[in-house]
C-alpha cells in the first residue's frame with residue numbers, strides 16, 4: 001500500500017519501476033520532473049486515478065474529488081484548466097442510483113469550476129474484480145493569462161528560473177503560505193470510515209481551486225504552488241526542498257489546524273502535517289509579495305484561514321519546524337500517507 005501512498009516509498013517506486021520504462025521526452029515540464037502536471041508544447045496535461053473508500057463521505061464523494069483533484073493539478077503549475085476526461089470503471093452489480101449520484105456530483109463540480117467534461121469512457125468488470133467504482137480523470141489546460149504578469153512581479157525582486165510554477169523554483173528567503181487548515185480531508189475520511197466520530201466536526205475540504213489560484217496569479221509574485229494531497233504538507237515541502245536544493249523553516253504556531261484535527265491526530269498517533277488535503281494550496285512567493293497574496297487568499301471563501309507558515313532558507317538543507325515551546329524538529333518526508341485510500 002505504501003507504493004501508492006504519496007511519500008518517499010512511492011517516489012522511489014515511480015522512478016525505478018514506472019517512469020524508467022518510458023521514452024525520454026523533451027518539454028518545458030517533462031514526466032521525469034514528477035510535478036503536478038506536465039507541459040508539452042504549451043499544453044498543460046495531467047491525470048489522476050481515484051480509489052477513495054468509501055465512495056461518499058462528509059464533505060464530498062469520489063465524483064467531486066475526481067474533478068477538484070485534477071483541476072487543482074493543472075492550476076498549481078500555472079495552467080488554466082480547459083476540459084476534463086472522465087473514465088469510469090464499475091463493479092458488476094453496483095446500484096445504478098450510486099452511478100447517478102456520483103455522476104451528478106462530477107457534473108455539479110465541473111459546472112462550479114467551469115471546466116467541462118469533454119470525453120470519457122465506461123467499463124464494467126465482474127463482481128469482486130474491483131471495489132465498487134474507480135474513476136480516472138485527466139485534464140488539459142493552457143498557460144494562465146496571468147502567469148507572465150505573476151512571474152514579472154516575482155522577477156522584480158529576484159531572478160526566476162522556471163517559466164512554470166515547478167517544484168524546483170523555491171529560493172532563499174521565499175515565503176511559504178498555506179491557503180487554510182490542514183489535515184481535514186484525511187481525518188474526516190478516516191474517522192468516518194472507522195467510526196471514530198470526529199467527522200461530525202471535521203469535513204473533507206474538497207474544492208476546485210482554479211478560481212482562487214487565478215486571483216493569486218493576477219496579484220503576482222508566486223514562484224511555485226502545490227496541492228498538498230497524499231503525504232500532506234510534509235511531502236509537499238520536502239519535494240520542494242529536495243528539488244530546489246533549499247531548506248525550509250516553519251513556525252508551528254502559524255500552521256492553521258482545526259482543534260478537532262489536532263485531537264484526532266493525537267489520539268490516533270498520526271501527524272496532521274503528513275495527511276492528505278483536497279482543497280488547499282501551498283504557495284511559495286517572493287517575500288515582498290507575501291502580504292498581498294495573503295490578502296487575496298483571505299478574501300476568498302477557499303482561502304479565509306490562509307497564513308504565512310515559514311520561509312525558505314539556505315542555512316539548512318532540511319524542512320524544520322520551530323515548535324510552540326521553542327524547540328526545533330526536522331519535518332521528515334513521510335514514507336507514505338498514514339491514511340490509505342483517501343483519494
Ligand code: MG
Pocket residue numbers: 036072073226227229
Ligand atoms: Mg498535486
